[in-house]
Amino acid sequence: MAARIGALEAGGTKMVLAVGTADGTIEEQVSMPTVEPDRVVPEMAKWFAEREVDAIGIGAFGPTIVNPNNPDFGKTCFTPKPGWSYFDFLGTMRAGYNVPMGYDTDVNVACLGEATFGCAKGLDSVCYFTIGTGIGAGVMVGGQLLHGMLHPEAGHILLTKLPNDPGTSTCPKHDRCFEGLAAGPSIKARWGASGSELADRNEVWELEADYIAQACEIYVTCYSPEKIIIGGGVAHQEQIFPLIRKKFLAYLNDYLKTPELEDIDNYIVPNSLNEKQGILGCIELGRRALEA
Amino acid sequence: MAARIGALEAGGTKMVLAVGTADGTIEEQVSMPTVEPDRVVPEMAKWFAEREVDAIGIGAFGPTIVNPNNPDFGKTCFTPKPGWSYFDFLGTMRAGYNVPMGYDTDVNVACLGEATFGCAKGLDSVCYFTIGTGIGAGVMVGGQLLHGMLHPEAGHILLTKLPNDPGTSTCPKHDRCFEGLAAGPSIKARWGASGSELADRNEVWELEADYIAQACEIYVTCYSPEKIIIGGGVAHQEQIFPLIRKKFLAYLNDYLKTPELEDIDNYIVPNSLNEKQGILGCIELGRRALEA
Numbered sequence: 001m002a003a004r005i006g007a008l009e010a011g012g013t014k015m016v017l018a019v020g021t022a023d024g025t026i027e028e029q030v031s032m033p034t035v036e037p038d039r040v041v042p043e044m045a046k047w048f049a050e051r052e053v054d055a056i057g058i059g060a061f062g063p064t065i066v067n068p069n070n071p072d073f074g075k076t077c078f079t080p081k082p083g084w085s086y087f088d089f090l091g092t093m094r095a096g097y098n099v100p101m102g103y104d105t106d107v108n109v110a111c112l113g114e115a116t117f118g119c120a121k122g123l124d125s126v127c128y129f130t131i132g133t134g135i136g137a138g139v140m141v142g143g144q145l146l147h148g149m150l151h152p153e154a155g156h157i158l159l160t161k162l163p164n165d166p167g168t169s170t171c172p173k174h175d176r177c178f179e180g181l182a183a184g185p186s187i188k189a190r191w192g193a194s195g196s197e198l199a200d201r202n203e204v205w206e207l208e209a210d211y212i213a214q215a216c217e218i219y220v221t222c223y224s225p226e227k228i229i230i231g232g233g234v235a236h237q238e239q240i241f242p243l244i245r246k247k248f249l250a251y252l253n254d255y256l257k258t259p260e261l262e263d264i265d266n267y268i269v270p271n272s273l274n275e276k277q278g279i280l281g282c283i284e285l286g287r288r289a290l291e292a
Numbered sequence: 293m294a295a296r297i298g299a300l301e302a303g304g305t306k307m308v309l310a311v312g313t314a315d316g317t318i319e320e321q322v323s324m325p326t327v328e329p330d331r332v333v334p335e336m337a338k339w340f341a342e343r344e345v346d347a348i349g350i351g352a353f354g355p356t357i358v359n360p361n362n363p364d365f366g367k368t369c370f371t372p373k374p375g376w377s378y379f380d381f382l383g384t385m386r387a388g389y390n391v392p393m394g395y396d397t398d399v400n401v402a403c404l405g406e407a408t409f410g411c412a413k414g415l416d417s418v419c420y421f422t423i424g425t426g427i428g429a430g431v432m433v434g435g436q437l438l439h440g441m442l443h444p445e446a447g448h449i450l451l452t453k454l455p456n457d458p459g460t461s462t463c464p465k466h467d468r469c470f471e472g473l474a475a476g477p478s479i480k481a482r483w484g485a486s487g488s489e490l491a492d493r494n495e496v497w498e499l500e501a502d503y504i505a506q507a508c509e510i511y512v513t514c515y516s517p518e519k520i521i522i523g524g525g526v527a528h529q530e531q532i533f534p535l536i537r538k539k540f541l542a543y544l545n546d547y548l549k550t551p552e553l554e555d556i557d558n559y560i561v562p563n564s565l566n567e568k569q570g571i572l573g574c575i576e577l578g579r580r581a582l583e584a
Contacts, residue, residue, distance in 0.1 A: 063548070078549065125440035137514075141433045141440065148417035148433065148516030149552050156513045156547055158506055160452040160468065173547040176452065214450055221448045222429075222514045224440030255448055255465040256355070257370065260441050 003290055006053035006099075007282030008044060009106060010034070010060040010089070012081060012133075017044060018279050019051050022287040024117045026279065036083035037092065045096025055100040057285030059109030059278055060089060062136065066104050067147040074103050077150075100292070102285035106278060107152075108145040110231060110271070111138030113281030119272035120227045127225040128271070129154065129215070130232035135179040139223055155179040159214045165207060166190055182211040184233060195233055205240045212240070213247035216268060220252065226260055231271035244268055295582055298345035298391075299574030300336060301398060302326070302352040302381070304373060304425075309336060310571050311343050314579040316409045318571065328375035329384065337388020347392040349577030351401030351570055352381060354428065358396050359439040366395050369442075392584070394577035398570060399444075400437040402523060402563070403430030405573030411564035412519045419517040420563070421446065421507070422524035427471040431515055447471040451506045457499060458482060474503040476525060487525055497532045504532070505539035508560060512544065518552055523563035536560055 002021045009016040011034060018029040028051070032040055048056055063077035074090025090103045104112070111120075111128035120126040124143040130136055135155030139146040146152055156177045161169075167190030171180025180186060187195050191204055198204045216228055234240060245264045252261075260267050271277050294313040301308040303326060310321040320343070324332055340348055355369035366382025382395045396404070403412075403420035412418040416435040422428055427447030431438040438444055448469045453461075459482030463472025472478060479487050483496055490496045508520055526532060537556045544553075552559050563569050 139514075141438055142436050144434050144436070146433055146516070149512075149518045149550050150516050150548060152516055153513045153548060157510045158452065158543060160450065173545045174543075218449045218510060218514070220441075221445045222431075222510070224438070224442050224444055226441045251450060251466075253465045256442060256445060258441050 003054040003287070004052065005283050005286040005290070006048040006051070006056035007279045007286060008048075008056060008058045008093075009109070009278045009282055010058060011106065012061045015040060015044060016279055017047055018282070019048075019053055020283045022283065024280050024283060026276070026283075029279070034081070037087045037089065038083065041089065041092045042096050045093050048099075049097040053099065053286075055102075055286040055290035056093070056097075057102040057109070057282035057287070057289060058090065058093065059104055059106040059282050059285065062105045062107075063150060063153070064089070064105065066108070066145075066151050100286075100289040102289035104145055104285060105136070105138060105151050107136040107138030108140075109138065109281035109285055110278040111140050111229070111281065112145060112284050113273060113277035113279070114229050114271065115140050116284040117273060117280050118229075118277055119269055120229060123226040125224065125226045126229065127219045127223050127227075128229040128231065128277075129219075130271075131183055131212070131230065131234040132232040133184055135183050135232075137219070139225070141223065154219065155183070157215060157218055159211055162207065162210060178211060178215045182208055182215075195237060199237060199239070205237065205243060208234065209240050209243035210247050212244045213251055216244065216248045217251040220248075220256070227266075228268045229271050230268070231277065235270035238270065241268065241270065295346040295579070296344065297575050297578040297582070298340040298343070298348035299571050299578060300340075300348060300350045301401070301570045301574055302350060303398060304353045307332060307336060308571055309339055310574070311340075311345055312575045314575065316572050316575060318568070318575075321571070326373070329379045329381065330375065333381065333384045334388050337385050340391075341389040345391065345578075347394075347578040347582035348385070348389075349394040349401070349574035349579070349581060350382065350385065351396055351398040351574050351577065354397045354399075355442060355445070356381070356397065358400070358437075358443050392578075392581040394581035396437055396577060397428070397430060397443050399428040399430030400432075401430065401573035401577055402570040403432050403521070403573065404437060404576050405565060405569035405571070406521050406563065407432050408576040409565060409572050410521075410569055411561055412521060415518040417516065417518045418521065419511045419515050419519075420521040420523065420569075421511075422563075423475055423504075423522065423526040424524035425476055427475050427524075429511070431517070433515065446511065447475070449507060449510055451503055454499065454502060470503060470507045474500055474507075487529060491529060491531070497529065497535060500526065501532050501535035502539050504536045505543055508536065508540045509543040512540075512548070519558075520560045521563050522560070523569065527562035530562065533560065533562065
């Protein structure tokens, strides 16, 4: 019988829990609000225990310690969410139900989902980023998810603020980082409405596409990915993709010539998998934990 | 008897050839001018054959194909150097002397040298960049050198040009990339003299340190390295390091808190190994090829 894999996508607002198999089939899925960890984490462990899963893959909101060699592996870092700072997430899950567990960031796991089941299937160097309340990036390099000192925080790369931008950065730390200039709250602060209400306003998407294109230029020269995948609310604004590609190519200005860049429409793409890239990445992470 | 490892640091101006052992001892070293590949490459293969080395590690100037899964692995890409475009460097070496060979970029190999024998010994996530005629970056992620679609070209990340910068980018492709704003030729074009002649001019190093700090902010958020190492001529201007660290911390603005960043004087550092990081990295690359 195929192993039953638990998947836990731990977001700042809600927890998504699922049970599935290594082929990417989801058999059951529920969600719970992200209340204090002392309450919700044991409850989640119990949920998986009742379903007798053989392993669990966890994709957690950051910042958190994802390097298995770090003695604090599986703990969260400082976060404004009540109770969640410096919490032993992985240890508390294991105390409730002790099976092999994989643990990584929500965006690394979404990248893994796309590389295993989605539009990046078969590739081993992939950059995934999501634009929503914030901007987070997950990166696969040579088949491994990127960790390091901490994990990528590539939503906070510094960009050049455009002179015609009527807004200011909404990041409390950086006056011109990608997140501060291009995440959902900055769109709302700049134009007085959310992205979905501004779909027909060209100037909104020209500016947004420029910041995304600057970020893509940096990701391509830094990571040399075989594909760049964009998730989050912006990925639903399909009219923005041709703008992003055009501005990205203008910024790169033929500096690099590769078959992937020649096929730009398949190089910078929206997420696939119908918003299941995260939970499916958790399945794959759990499968890898079981195998290891 | 210890294996004899050949090391070849293939630069745009000269080729450095050495024979050593896996512990980092160099027994013999010579250099040859980088003339057309049809002449110099067979000559180099012969040099290694005469010394009966057991393996060779090659660090080549880019752009070049360094991903072993690519059918063009070991070939160069377009370059203005006569004869060197689309040249089968690795294949020609092998035709002359067939032993196990590793092949990577000059900067990836320098990064490997620092991670094996130098100031990053024992770390597995390291960012090395060199500022000279150009700016190139070598990156180790989880113990592997970063490849991907091609390899990092992180000297060409876009930065924000400072309003008080009296110069213009010297990169023919980008009006505000790191290389165009901060490599040796841009210093010379902006101030009318080379960096070594401008050591006592504060405004030169304030500006240079700012661009380097912007780049470090991007590298830290993208790669999450455990250490950043700066090589090339700029690393000899030791007065610049305190400026770089201060400006980098200001740009990052406490967004990330890690033990490594707390110890900033040991986080952003000049290269070690007395300019032998490249050739010693070739030794390690050769050792790995022999082992594989």
